[in-house]
Amino acid sequence: MVLADNGHSVTLWGNKSELINDINEFHTNKRYLPEIELPHSLKATVELNEAVEDAKYILLVVPTKAIREVCQKLNPILKNKVTIIHASKGIEPDSSKRISEMISEEIDEKNLGSVVVLSGPSHAEEVALRHPTTVTSASANMEDARAVQELFSNGYFRVYTNEDVIGVEIGGALKNIIALAAGITDGLGYGDNAKAALMTRGLAEIIRLGKEMGANPQTFAGLTGMGDLIVTCTSVHSRNWRAGNLLGKGQSLDEVLENMGMVVEGVRTTKAAYQLAKQAKVEMPIVNELYAVLFEGKNPKLGVDALMNRDKRHEGESTSNFISDLTK
Ligand SMILES: NC(=O)C1=CN([C@@H]2O[C@H](COP(=O)(O)OP(=O)(O)OC[C@H]3O[C@@H](n4cnc5c(N)ncnc54)[C@H](OP(=O)(O)O)[C@@H]3O)[C@@H](O)[C@H]2O)C=CC1
Numbered sequence: 223m224v225l226a227d228n229g230h231s232v233t234l235w236g237n238k239s240e241l242i243n244d245i246n247e248f249h250t251n252k253r254y255l256p257e258i259e260l261p262h263s264l265k266a267t268v269e270l271n272e273a274v275e276d277a278k279y280i281l282l283v284v285p286t287k288a289i290r291e292v293c294q295k296l297n298p299i300l301k302n303k304v305t306i307i308h309a310s311k312g313i314e315p316d317s318s319k320r321i322s323e324m325i326s327e328e329i330d331e332k333n334l335g336s337v338v339v340l341s342g343p344s345h346a347e348e349v350a351l352r353h354p355t356t357v358t359s360a361s362a363n364m365e366d367a368r369a370v371q372e373l374f375s376n377g378y379f380r381v382y383t384n385e386d387v388i389g390v391e392i393g394g395a396l397k398n399i400i401a402l403a404a405g406i407t408d409g410l411g412y413g414d415n416a417k418a419a420l421m422t423r424g425l426a427e428i429i430r431l432g433k434e435m436g437a438n439p440q441t442f443a444g445l446t447g448m449g450d451l452i453v454t455c456t457s458v459h460s461r462n463w464r465a466g467n468l469l470g471k472g473q474s475l476d477e478v479l480e481n482m483g484m485v486v487e488g489v490r491t492t493k494a495a496y497q498l499a500k501q502a503k504v505e506m507p508i509v510n511e512l513y514a515v516l517f518e519g520k521n522p523k524l525g526v527d528a529l530m531n532r533d534k535r536h537e538g539e540s541t542s543n544f545i546s547d548l549t550k
């Protein structure tokens with residue numbers, strides 16, 4: 223919608239023919255954005271090669287677990303070098319790969335001009351209403367980051383640039399873990415003090431792991447770190463918060479995922495972050511407790527109790543100069 227509003231020629235690819243027909247004929251998307259009239263210039267198709275034919279840019283926004291599969295479908299049909307912009311938020315468990323790393327592994331060099339990450343606090347429901355939204359375009363190649371900034375920027379969608387791809391991808395992925403935990407404490411009925419604690423101490427965990435992975439700690443003070451953490455932990459639109467909320471109210475993980483019907487990225491990312499933290503010996507108590515709740519059947523209330531009864535310490539301890547990292 224943003225790109226179409228900016229006058230670009232956009233073709234959406236989807237796998238449900240009924241939904242695709244509705245977009246082309248009635249300019250609506252009943253499943254995801256039922257109240258919105260889509261720009262009439264927006265075309266949609268079930269044929270991937272039709273969607274990417276002659277494309278200079280491909281915007282890839284499938285869930286993390288589908289990234290490799292979709293790239294494998296794309297790679298053989300690309301005829302020219304393209305820039306792949308991705309807006310997905312996750313880390314692959316076991317390989318610990320970020321999305322841009324998976325894309326670079328799956329798309330041949332001859333087909334791939336550049337990878338740009340578009341990330342930040344932006345629930346689709348509000349962007350579709352053209353409500354003010356700010357995001358970051360990040361790439362190792364700043365010229366490409368600026369080109370994507372130019373493509374998307376308009377009066378309701380403001381795009382900043384950043385060269386720290388690692389920090390931008392890690393912030394976007396790990397905030398989902400904290401949002402799940404915030405949903406759990408809300409589901410348990412604990413309220414705002416607990417949520418503020420999780421967001422603050424959660425950001426400290428994100429910075430610790432992010433630094434270890436090569437991110438610039440300052441990035442986590444920006445839109446793709448603190449900004450996205452705020453929106454995902456507090457918004458009624460957040461699937462990660464909603465999933466956590468149901469867990470806190472006593473549903474099992476299987477029940478929750480079945481009821482959501484949309485991707486809850488924080489679940490797989492918790493596994494990836496748990497593995498990464500272990501390998502890198504980074505202290506991540508919230509991640510550890512959430513991992514136990516999601517994958518080992520731990521009662522969420524006991525998880526909170528464990529966090530509250532950890533050894534007493536100084537606020538700056540083991541956060542590696544948390545505040546000075548953010549303000550440097
Ligand atoms: N929603 C939002 O506001 C934001 C989402 N994101 C990120 O974008 C990514 C996608 O999220 P979102 O769109 O909300 O997720 P949804 O679950 O709402 O939709 C995912 C879409 O991807 C499709 N899909 C799933 N698997 C495959 C596959 N193997 N091949 C082709 N298509 C597939 C689904 O198809 P089907 O309909 O058939 O299930 C569905 O249309 C996530 O990483 C999320 O974190 C980032 C910023 C904001």
Ligand SMILES: O=C(CO)COP(=O)(O)O
Pocket residue numbers: 311342343344345398401450453454459460461462463485486487
């Ligand atoms: O990343 C998002 C908003 O910026 C979407 O978050 P949820 O997946 O929790 O809805």
